[in-house]
Amino acid sequence: MVRAYAQEHTYKHPWERVTSASWRKFADPENKRALSHILEVDTLNRKLDPEAGKLYTTRAVTIHTPGPWFIRKIVGQEICHCVESTVVDAKSRSMQLATRNISLQKFIEVEEKIRYDPHPDNPNEWTVCKQETSIRIKPLSVLASMAEKIEQKCVEKFQQNSAKGREVMERMCKYLEAESKGISL
């Protein structure tokens, strides 16, 4: 069984600022406290296609193992490694991120896709963020008998975390806005 959900959020900031904030989201110490489930983010690979104006990035994201506490007991691991691939198309002004877990795959598969595009109603000032998440407990794993419950718990946890992520993004955008106007906060 797969549990999937989608979310949408409008940032009242231009696309350039929102995507800049997205890159900075995990680095700021204040954000690190808010996003305490993110333990480490490393850039593994980065390539620029200068003809197309596209920037490709692969990052490793180490997170505190999601879901309720007993999951960590069962899988015996406190941390989970994920890989995030990002393509930024500067010409068409789009940013797409896809994140997937690469450890604990015996038990669970989580995939998250995020897109940042200029908002159709106000493309120069606003940005729309669309997010899709799917969570699947592997049918033959030790977690299978309680898969539905665990998936639900994971969804709740992920939604709490993405709400925190949005707050961090909003704060980062305000900071960048002030910076661009030469005001220090």
Added chain:
Amino acid sequence: MGITKREKRSPPSTSPCADLKAAYHNCFNRWYSEKFVKGHWDKLECVSEWQKYRDCLAQHLDDKHLSRFLETEGVADLIDQADSKNPSGAFK
């Protein structure tokens, strides 16, 4: 809940590279905001910062799952897959 949550977390394996990472990210973030999104995408900057950070990662990234991504050319695999399933590039 009656049972104490274990808060023990493994120390991040790449922390020896923290300073080099910060130096690279600062440089990249500046390039991204001030050049890339403003149409100056002819070349990737911060090359020397990137080299130092990557060399450090290559030494300290003990997780095999992750280190293979340091070598891979197919950087945008996940996105490409998503695009081929969904050619308009839009979500369902």
